[in-house]
Amino acid sequence: xxxxxxxxxAFIQEIAYEHLGTAYLSxxxxxxGHQCNVFVTSLEKxxxxxxxxxxxxxxxxSVITGSHKWCLAMARKIKDEINCKVIFGGPHATHFPEVxxxxxxxxxxxxxxxxxxxxxxxxxGRGEPTTNISGIWCKKDGEVIRxxxxxxxxxxxxxxxxxxxAYYKYKKMKNNPQKRFLTARGCPYDCIFCASxxxxxxxxxxxxxxxxxxxxxxxxxxxxxxxxxxxxxxxTFKKDILYPVCDYLRAKKLTWDCFTRVDRVDEEIIRKxxxxxxxxISFGLESGSERILRLINKNISVSQIKEACRICRKAGLRxxxxxxxxxxxxxxxxxxxxxxxxxxxxxxxxxxxxxxTSPFPGTELNRIMKEGGxxxxxxxxxxxxxxxxxxxxxxxxxxxxxxxIQRRFTRSFYLRANYIVRQLRKIKxxxxxxxxxxxxxxxxxxx
Numbered sequence: 001x002x003x004x005x006x007x008x009x010a011f012i013q014e015i016a017y018e019h020l021g022t023a024y025l026s027x028x029x030x031x032x033g034h035q036c037n038v039f040v041t042s043l044e045k046x047x048x049x050x051x052x053x054x055x056x057x058x059x060x061x062s063v064i065t066g067s068h069k070w071c072l073a074m075a076r077k078i079k080d081e082i083n084c085k086v087i088f089g090g091p092h093a094t095h096f097p098e099v100x101x102x103x104x105x106x107x108x109x110x111x112x113x114x115x116x117x118x119x120x121x122x123x124x125g126r127g128e129p130t131t132n133i134s135g136i137w138c139k140k141d142g143e144v145i146r147x148x149x150x151x152x153x154x155x156x157x158x159x160x161x162x163x164x165x166a167y168y169k170y171k172k173m174k175n176n177p178q179k180r181f182l183t184a185r186g187c188p189y190d191c192i193f194c195a196s197x198x199x200x201x202x203x204x205x206x207x208x209x210x211x212x213x214x215x216x217x218x219x220x221x222x223x224x225x226x227x228x229x230x231x232x233x234x235x236t237f238k239k240d241i242l243y244p245v246c247d248y249l250r251a252k253k254l255t256w257d258c259f260t261r262v263d264r265v266d267e268e269i270i271r272k273x274x275x276x277x278x279x280x281i282s283f284g285l286e287s288g289s290e291r292i293l294r295l296i297n298k299n300i301s302v303s304q305i306k307e308a309c310r311i312c313r314k315a316g317l318r319x320x321x322x323x324x325x326x327x328x329x330x331x332x333x334x335x336x337x338x339x340x341x342x343x344x345x346x347x348x349x350x351x352x353x354x355x356x357t358s359p360f361p362g363t364e365l366n367r368i369m370k371e372g373g374x375x376x377x378x379x380x381x382x383x384x385x386x387x388x389x390x391x392x393x394x395x396x397x398x399x400x401x402x403x404x405i406q407r408r409f410t411r412s413f414y415l416r417a418n419y420i421v422r423q424l425r426k427i428k429x430x431x432x433x434x435x436x437x438x439x440x441x442x443x444x445x446x447x
Contacts (some may be wrong), residue, residue, distance in 0.1 A: 007121040010056035011038045012074060014067070016172060018180055020231070021062050021090065021113075023162030028114045031160050032119045038166040040173075041074070048081045056082075057124055060117070062090035065360055068099065075104040080113040085118070089113045091195055097362040100137045100144055108137040114159060152203075156185060157211040161218060178227040179219045183212050183241065187233040189261075190297045191286075192326065192364035193357050196233060204237070209244045216245075220252065227279075230258040236269050246276035255279045257319075262308035263300050270315045280319035280351075281312060287328055289336035289342030295329045296365070302343060309347040318426060321351040326402050328357050329365070330374045333396045341409060350423065354410055356402050359392060414443055 006276050009029055011022045026036040037054055041047055044165045051059075059078055061071040068088075075086045088099055089109035097108045107130070109116050116135035123130045131140050153159065168174040186204040193397035219225035226247070235258040236242055249256055255281035258273070265281075273281070285305055291298060312320050324344060326337050344352060359366040359375060369375045375392045393399070411417070427433050 002369065005125040005127075007058065007125040008054065008056045009034060009036045009058045009060055009121060009127070010051060010054055011036065011060045011062075012041065012071075012078070013038070013062065013165075014041050014070060014074075015097045016043050016170065018162070018164060018167050018173065019062060020162050020180055020182055023164055025060070025089075025113055025117055026163035026166045027160040028118050029121055030163060033117075034120065034125070036163065036166060039134060040167075043172065045169050045270060048078070051078060051082055056084050058121065059084055059086045061086070061436045063088050063092040063099075064090055065092045065095075065358075066427065068092050068096075072099075072102060072104060075102075079104050085124070087394055089117070092361070094149075095195070097137045097146070097249060098173055100139060106138065109135055111135055114153060115372060116150055151239050151354065151382060152185075152205065154205065156205050161215045164219075164223060166376075178229060179223065179225045181216070181219075181228045181230050182232060183207050183230060183235065183245070184232050184237075185329050188237075189234075189299065190364075192296050192368065193286075193360070195360045195363050206238065206241060209241055212241070212245055213248050216252075220254075226254055228254065230254040230256060232259065232266055234260050236260040236264045236273070239269070242269070243272060244430050246272050246278075250276035250340045253277065253429050257281065259284070261300065262304045265308050265311070267311050267315070270311050270317070274312075274315045274317050278317070281317060282321040282323065282351075283308060284323050285343075286323070286325050287336065288324070288340035289332075290339075292328050292332055292336045292340075295331065302339075305343065306347060309349070311313070319350040320347075320348075321353075322349040323355070325355050325357040326405060327397065330369055330372055330394050331396070332394060337397075344409075345414070350426075351408075352413055354406055354413075356399075356406060410443065414440065 011025075011026065013019055013022065021039060026038065029036050031046065033109065037056070039047060039050060044050060061075065063071045075088075079086060085106040086104055087107035087109055088105050088148070089145075093099060093108045094110045097110055099105055102107045107120065113135070116133055120130055120136055123133070130136070131138055131145045131374050132147065134147055136147055138145050164179070182238060184204050184206045186202070187194070188202050188204055190202065191358055216228065219228070236258075255277045257278060259282045262283050262285070283305070285300075286298055288302060288305075290302055293302070309320060309322075322344070326332070326340065344354075357365070359369045366375070369392060374394065377391060391399075394402075423436060427436060
């Protein structure tokens with residue numbers, strides 16, 4: 001085994017937010033003795049000059065379906081100017097590792113990346129062959145080497161906390177007191193449209209309460225955090241984790257928000273989270289049609305949706321957010337969509353997202369639509385929730401019809417006079433007013 005030398009890794013992302021996946025990778029790499037930098041292209045004026053100065057050995061991209069074209073273009077631009085290796089990871093690379101055949105891509109990481117990227121950096125540092133690393137595809141003499149995916153990390157408490165320092169060279173991000181946070185990995189449910197289980201399986205791996213609170217304490221003392229956005233798929237799943245974390249946040253007098261399911265809350269849980277400072281709960285509801293909820297394996301009912309929203313209102317939750325989709329299934333009808341719109345009007349949430357479902361690679365929905373002949377060609381630039389015009393089709397609905405419903409209903413929902421008055425009454429500070437004003441303008445422009 002050769003002497004381990006420092007490997008320099010540069011993570012490239014387009015949008016200015018703390019990407020927890022990148023932050024975890026940076027943390028494990030630094031712990032292993034390597035050097036990491038994160039470059040946010042939307043905040044950089046001279047990216048290539050910065051990269052030339054940093055002299056990275058490896059450029060890393062986390063790729064989601066819909067962003068791969070941008071990642072490829074950026075990788076090509078960088079490699080035209082800098083002699084370095086490029087690795088693609090993330091959901092799209094996991095499902096479509098054949099992107100390794102692109103000249104600009106030297107490695108593809110499939111599945112969880114912490115162990116794989118550390119081994120890759122170690123071997124690059126020692127000047128050793130990199131063809132036999134679990135989770136990594138690479139090229140040798142024009143041939144693609146396909147290694148098996150790594151097993152999932154069983155004890156996620158063993159991971160260092162996300163490297164949030166990596167983003168603090170940007171003033172815009174350093175001054176943001178809100179932190180994104182994960183307490184678990186994975187989702188036990190089997191919705192046909194979701195790609196989460198493809199990468200992480202249907203088993204949830206939880207962090208310990210002690211580990212969670214320790215990271216929260218670091219965020220508060222080191223970064224001045226006053227609000228946590230907990231990104232777990234279903235944060236309210238385990239009371240023995242939820243309740244101690246709620247007690248901690250209540251004692252610290254912090255605010256927070258989370259995602260969960262309507263079948264994983266009751267009056268006791270909602271009272272607990274609201275009393276501890278939770279200002280927003282986001283429910284993924286998808287449809288108001290019982291038929292569609294069954295077809296997409298959502299395993300919830302309309303009555304459960306109504307009851308969960310009712311108890312949130314009763315408990316005084318500040319913001320109730322719901323996400324719905326149209327085009328959930330190739331056999332969805334206008335009657336199903338009418339049921340969705342009727343339900344939205346009845347529960348009247350504070351925030352709503354109405355998107356057109358994308359049959360993401362690796363999902364059961366993708367398989368169903370392919371086998372049914374509803375996907376003629378997979379143009380991955382279309383696989384985004386907003387702003388594209390998909391080329392796939394449905395049995396009873398046209399894409400033009402779905403786009404028109406999405407546009408008209410979203411505008412009509414947010415531009416109601418009583419809705420605007422209700423939201424204005426909730427605003428407490430000038431900062432909140434400016435936030436909601438920007439959101440309103442962006443929403444109107446988007447639709």
